Amino acid sequence: MTHFIAVANQKGGVGKTSIAAHLACLAHETGQHTLLVDLDQQGSATLLCTGDGGRHRTNVGTVLDLWNDHIEKLNIQESLFGFDVLQASHELDAVDDDLEAAVRALQKLDDYGYDTIVIDCPPAPGVRQFAPLLIADRQVVPITADALGTQGLVGVLMQNQKMVLPRNAGLDLRIVVNLHKATSGTQKAVIEQLRQHLGGKLLEPVLTDREAVKHALRAGKPVWAVTKEPFGQEAWRAACEELLSFAEDDGMTDEEGEAA
Structure with missing residues (x-):
């Protein structure tokens, strides 16, 4: 059974692609056949996975091939991290006018034998954000603990x-506070308010703002592979483990989970 994880929010600059890449890294490390799909035409995930900043500036051999019924084999490549990647195209906005076609296109991925498929969605609401949520098992929403971050979360909710x-009642929502500044009293207050309102949907621990995360990704590694500091092992890895934990959730509704 393939598990689909859509990493999607309505605000850029919150580390969405970093989290998507780390989820794919841990899934791959733990023996899962893993694919990262880049649906953001800016191609940030494609850059991280290939090291080529111009790789997405094509419409050949990209995720757009899912929309072409005449293409029988996708151009899936091995990323620098070891998991597979289906790269973005700068012309992805060409498929933004037909939601049902996008859903059918993404459903084709279920036939490729992956255990986990992570979809890096664009930050703007639209077909390429909405369609993945209609097929996903879990939505991961990275936010920042500030006014703009919480405003984006309201839009998602x-x-x-x-x-x-109404179309995917089983979608499991998980919210991740990223880029947290531990010395900020304002952010601490915002996080406490989020805990009160969101309960178990808010992931613990929060993820702090660290340059080591960017350095690790540029080196083709997850942050826990390059640092022994607690934020690498105890925060980033623990967060990803939680977001990838489907076994105990399979077949369980939110109400059943709360009752348990």
């Missing part, structure tokens, strides 16, 4: 309630 859950 409203979209899910009105548009996603």
